[in-house]
Amino acid sequence: MRDAELMERVVRAVRDSAPRPVEPEPDHRLVDDLGFDSLRMASLAIALETELGQPVLLNDWIASAPSLSDLTVQSLASHMAANLELGV
Amino acid sequence: MPFLVEERSEVLWLTLDTPGAPVNIFNRATAAQTLELMRSVDSRRVRAVVIRSAKPNSFINGAGVLLVTYVKTPEAVEEESRVYRQAYAAIRACPVPTVAAIEGSCWGCGLELALQCDHRIASGGHDTSFRLTEMSDYVEVPLFGSTRLLPDAVGMQQALDLLLWDARWGARQALREGLLQEVAPADGFSGAVDAFVRRVLRGQVPSLKTARSRLESDPFAVLSAARARVEDIPPLYHRTFRDTLDLLELTAHGEVGAEHERRGLLATTASTTHPSAKAAYGMFHLRQTAATLAAWKAPAGEHGIALSSAAPDAARLFGELRERQPLTGVRILPAPAAGSRAARAPGPTSPPDPIEEQGRSVTVLVGPGEARAPEDVEVSPPLGAPSAAADSLCWPVANRPFVELRAARGARSALGRALQAAGFQVALSQGNAYGSHQLLGAMLAALAAAVTGGESPNAVDRALRELGLFRRAPALIGALGPGAAAELAARASGAQAPRDLDPALERLAQPADFRAGRDAPELVDELLLWLLPVALDGSFSHPSFVDLAARELLDFPVARLSLCRHLAPDRVRFALERAPARLPARIRARAQAYAAAGKGFYR
Numbered sequence: 291m292r293d294a295e296l297m298e299r300v301v302r303a304v305r306d307s308a309p310r311p312v313e314p315e316p317d318h319r320l321v322d323d324l325g326f327d328s329l330r331m332a333s334l335a336i337a338l339e340t341e342l343g344q345p346v347l348l349n350d351w352i353a354s355a356p357s358l359s360d361l362t363v364q365s366l367a368s369h370m371a372a373n374l375e376l377g378v
Numbered sequence: 379m380p381f382l383v384e385e386r387s388e389v390l391w392l393t394l395d396t397p398g399a400p401v402n403i404f405n406r407a408t409a410a411q412t413l414e415l416m417r418s419v420d421s422r423r424v425r426a427v428v429i430r431s432a433k434p435n436s437f438i439n440g441a442g443v444l445l446v447t448y449v450k451t452p453e454a455v456e457e458e459s460r461v462y463r464q465a466y467a468a469i470r471a472c473p474v475p476t477v478a479a480i481e482g483s484c485w486g487c488g489l490e491l492a493l494q495c496d497h498r499i500a501s502g503g504h505d506t507s508f509r510l511t512e513m514s515d516y517v518e519v520p521l522f523g524s525t526r527l528l529p530d531a532v533g534m535q536q537a538l539d540l541l542l543w544d545a546r547w548g549a550r551q552a553l554r555e556g557l558l559q560e561v562a563p564a565d566g567f568s569g570a571v572d573a574f575v576r577r578v579l580r581g582q583v584p585s586l587k588t589a590r591s592r593l594e595s596d597p598f599a600v601l602s603a604a605r606a607r608v609e610d611i612p613p614l615y616h617r618t619f620r621d622t623l624d625l626l627e628l629t630a631h632g633e634v635g636a637e638h639e640r641r642g643l644l645a646t647t648a649s650t651t652h653p654s655a656k657a658a659y660g661m662f663h664l665r666q667t668a669a670t671l672a673a674w675k676a677p678a679g680e681h682g683i684a685l686s687s688a689a690p691d692a693a694r695l696f697g698e699l700r701e702r703q704p705l706t707g708v709r710i711l712p713a714p715a716a717g718s719r720a721a722r723a724p725g726p727t728s729p730p731d732p733i734e735e736q737g738r739s740v741t742v743l744v745g746p747g748e749a750r751a752p753e754d755v756e757v758s759p760p761l762g763a764p765s766a767a768a769d770s771l772c773w774p775v776a777n778r779p780f781v782e783l784r785a786a787r788g789a790r791s792a793l794g795r796a797l798q799a800a801g802f803q804v805a806l807s808q809g810n811a812y813g814s815h816q817l818l819g820a821m822l823a824a825l826a827a828a829v830t831g832g833e834s835p836n837a838v839d840r841a842l843r844e845l846g847l848f849r850r851a852p853a854l855i856g857a858l859g860p861g862a863a864a865e866l867a868a869r870a871s872g873a874q875a876p877r878d879l880d881p882a883l884e885r886l887a888q889p890a891d892f893r894a895g896r897d898a899p900e901l902v903d904e905l906l907l908w909l910l911p912v913a914l915d916g917s918f919s920h921p922s923f924v925d926l927a928a929r930e931l932l933d934f935p936v937a938r939l940s941l942c943r944h945l946a947p948d949r950v951r952f953a954l955e956r957a958p959a960r961l962p963a964r965i966r967a968r969a970q971a972y973a974a975a976g977k978g979f980y981r
Contacts, residue, residue, distance in 0.1 A: 327403075347981070
């Protein structure tokens with residue numbers, strides 16, 4: 291999957307699961323800017339599963355960021371891309 | 379703001395309503411507002427402060443998991459927790475009496491908050507429950523006062539039950555143990571709180587802070603017995619449990635000041651930065667995923683469950699289920715006549731049902747083989763043996779009330795949400811067999827195969843302890859009963875009759891001592907390989923449901939995140955290299971194919 295297509299899918303998943311209407315941008319921070327919390331992350335995981343065709347577990351992505359503010363749409367797309375390359 | 383604030387009749391009413399969440403979370407914003415409110419209390423105008431909830435099922439459920447993920451050093455724990463600790467200290471130091479009015483789940487830091495108050499009153503409704511979730515769900519040493527305050531409040535033994543052994547108390551037990559001063563009926567709770575506060579204002583209710591300590595005359599003996607018990611639990615948990623016991627020992631010595639706080643911070647840091655806690659947060663996310671899927675797009679609010687008389691045992695079974703874990707927020711509608719269109723709706727003599735009119739009522743049929751319409755829901759009976767199936771819908775082995783459902787999409791969402799509101803963990807499945815049966819059966823068949831193949835029950839006990847299970851073979855088989863255990867194992871083994879497995883299961887049901895068993899890590903691998911086909915090809919309709927069921931029914935450790943996550947292709951490949959020759963060929967072949975494909979359960 292190309293990076294642009296993956297980003298498109300991630301953006302769609304974020305938009306579909308966000309707690310309020312939003313047009314996500316790559317540098318948007320999920321918690322600080324878009325209002326995600328730990329419960330809302332489950333909806334995001336399910337939306338990503340719909341887009342990517344495989345169940346998703348987000349805790350590695352969450353733990354890999356240096357801080358809560360580093361959980362951006364871009365970092366999520368990068369994490370998903372890395373997992374695709376690894377074939378996991 | 380998280381708290382709605384109202385000053386009325388010289389009382390400050392703080393009503394917590396976490397924005398956008400189904401339950402109350404004591405997050406940073408809540409802590410900051412608490413601190414500000416407590417510091418602004420003017421004892422010339424206000425004579426009491428009441429903390430209560432706007433959410434009917436939740437007083438406070440926890441502190442929010444996301445933030446904890448980023449706390450990695452003692453300095454960071456101190457910094458991140460400061461506003462929480464200040465808020466709790468401010469409640470304790472409040473110049474006027476504080477009252478916790480508890481309705482719904484009072485868990486983790488919610489219970490610790492209540493402990494800071496002078497007075498505690500709770501609703502006697504079935505939703506009210508008290509738990510310290512830190513150790514059992516997150517493998518963390520709690521930080522906000524329970525290790526200092528609980529022993530005096532309820533005694534050391536009961537404090538240990540809550541802190542270490544995942545005790546869950548309803549309101550009545552909490553009252554008996556001294557945690558509460560009063561329990562009032564759920565109906566009219568608000569009025570009961572008003573009356574209680576008036577008595578507090580008149581000085582007729584003594585503060586719990588000055589109540590006689592319930593600490594035992596020899597708390598050290600209690601702690602010593604707990605230390606011995608900790609030796610039996612999986613080594614994965616030893617450090618966190620021992621650190622908690624050390625803090626309780628300080629409390630027993632009367633040291634509840636600065637030194638306790640310093641060591642508490644160190645212990646919490648050690649536990650939150652340990653890989654076990656990181657794994658446990660992963661299981662939290664999976665639990666949320668399963669809960670979201672099981673109630674996907676279901677409307678919020680009350681739900682009706684119409685019991686169809688097409689399944690004659692349904693009403694009785696659901697009645698028993700309700701007795702064990704009452705279905706609050708759910709109405710059980712009268713059973714209509716069988717075989718008619720009305721069989722899926724309230725009968726003609728029933729009162730009008732607004733929920734049915736909105737198309738949200740669902741029919742529940744129980745047990746396989748019943749004729750049913752596509753929108754019906756089937757709830758799994760808990761035991762394999764048909765005669766035992768009618769006993770209850772609650773699995774006796776589950777860590778928390780657990781129900782497996784299968785249904786058409788609309789119906790299952792409505793019932794899934796209703797059961798969740800009643801405190802159930804809900805997993806969805808499809809296919810001809812129940813996922814719960816498959817998972818328990820595979821576990822029991824694996825254990826029986828090991829013993830039949832020459833392993834001692836003590837070695838099996840040791841392997842299960844190494845894997846991370848608190849509840850091992852004797853407890854599992856004892857809870858299920860030998861007949862059901864043999865039935866489930868026989869189905870999973872595929873080739874044996876229950877009676878063939880009886881001798882092995884009988885030996886496994888006897889008390890075992892891991893110390894006398896040989897160290898056999900390949901036994902852990904063998905067990906995992908038996909479980910793999912259930913996770914891959916079983917009836918649960920999503921890996922998060924497999925993981926939920928493995929946690930609740932098998933006691934799979936949160937410290938290893940989850941069964942499916944643990945069964946990564948590399949782990950399975952490694953297990954295959956060590957697996958004994960007795961591993962059935964079909965299981966070996968399935969595991970080889972999975973490992974070769976190299977694709978795990980989760981991306």
